[in-house]
Amino acid sequence: MKEKKMLIDIVNYNNYRNTIRCIKSLKNIIDDKESIDFVVVDNNSSNNSVECLEKEFKNDGNVFLVQSKTNNGYSKGNNLGIQYCSKQNNYKYISIVNPDTYFDQNVFEKILPVLENDDELSMASCSVIMNEKWDIYKQSWRIPSVSEFVLKRSLLSKKTTAPLVYKCYKGNIVQTEVIPGSFFVIKYNDFRQVGFFDENMFMYNEEIVLGKKLKSIGKKAIVDLGSYYYHNHKSISKSEAWHNYRYNFNKALHDYDISYKTREYVCKTYYDSKGLVALKLINLSNYLMLYIKHLVSYLKV
Numbered sequence: 001m002k003e004k005k006m007l008i009d010i011v012n013y014n015n016y017r018n019t020i021r022c023i024k025s026l027k028n029i030i031d032d033k034e035s036i037d038f039v040v041v042d043n044n045s046s047n048n049s050v051e052c053l054e055k056e057f058k059n060d061g062n063v064f065l066v067q068s069k070t071n072n073g074y075s076k077g078n079n080l081g082i083q084y085c086s087k088q089n090n091y092k093y094i095s096i097v098n099p100d101t102y103f104d105q106n107v108f109e110k111i112l113p114v115l116e117n118d119d120e121l122s123m124a125s126c127s128v129i130m131n132e133k134w135d136i137y138k139q140s141w142r143i144p145s146v147s148e149f150v151l152k153r154s155l156l157s158k159k160t161t162a163p164l165v166y167k168c169y170k171g172n173i174v175q176t177e178v179i180p181g182s183f184f185v186i187k188y189n190d191f192r193q194v195g196f197f198d199e200n201m202f203m204y205n206e207e208i209v210l211g212k213k214l215k216s217i218g219k220k221a222i223v224d225l226g227s228y229y230y231h232n233h234k235s236i237s238k239s240e241a242w243h244n245y246r247y248n249f250n251k252a253l254h255d256y257d258i259s260y261k262t263r264e265y266v267c268k269t270y271y272d273s274k275g276l277v278a279l280k281l282i283n284l285s286n287y288l289m290l291y292i293k294h295l296v297s298y299l300k301v
Contacts, residue, residue, distance in 0.1 A: 005035035006093040006108070006185070007085050011077035012042045016049040019099040020056050023063065026097070029106040037089065038063040039081035043071045073202035074181065082196060091188045098182040102230040110227045111185060114173060122190040122219035125179045127228040131235065140176040140223050143211050149267065150275040150282065172226030178211035179221055182231045190219055204262045212270050246297035256290060
């Protein structure tokens with residue numbers, strides 16, 4: 001098998017335009033293009049994503065397209081791409097990239113040398129500019145305690161952010177525990193050692209679990225605050241939210257169920273079921289709040 005420096009892994013679902021834009025932006029900033037491969041995993045898109053991606057990259061030998069017959073979510077989708085390409089090449093690093101990100105500077109030349117020169121470091125990223133805003137609380141965070149993990153899911157709780165203090169690693173680079181899943185680079189051998197992403201999780205909390213697993217093997221993570229990427233994460237206005245509570249309530253319940261089941265799984269598996277009773281009680285109160293919002297939506301819309 002060939003020795004390659006890095007595999008950039010992107011999961012696509014009905015989002016081929018952003019995926020193409022993201023890959024093109026990455027190719028524009030990367031100098032050593034032959035040592036880096038891309039894999040796009042299409043998570044059973046319901047539009048013409050596969051056809052458009054095939055057409056766009058049919059003559060590019062460094063871009064691989066993997067089609068999944070089902071929508072497996074974030075974790076399994078990313079793992080599928082890694083497993084597919086790892087059968088053909090040996091990679092030193094894996095980079096997980098969301099399709100709605102964009103790069104206009106070579107962030108890899110900033111963070112890869114740091115990972116290369118420290119065996120204790122496993123994962124790295126850089127600053128994220130989300131929806132044209134830079135927020136320090138979006139850059140990374142610590143592994144939440146049991147109470148933080150459980151209470152954060154209450155729809156009744158006031159959303160507050162705990163003071164965030166970074167340990168300086170070197171210059172603009174700081175040490176952290178949890179890095180956003182929209183973009184990071186991780187050493188392949190460390191990722192393999194912790195079992196890659198936990199495929200029992202469809203969506204949400206993957207970053208926390210990965211942070212806990214890396215910490216369990218004595219590995220650390222860093223963020224370079226001196227470089228950046230863009231994350232154009234789709235958000236909805238308050239009026240759109242109220243519209244969904246009234247006209248798309250079943251979908252709102254479905255999305256909440258996915259979020260809760262993932263958090264329940266993480267609580268059982270990675271927090272030794274501590275706080276599980278409280279989480280179940282919060283779940284009941286959340287359901288009550290969702291139905292109240294559904295009723296109130298008839299007055300709002």
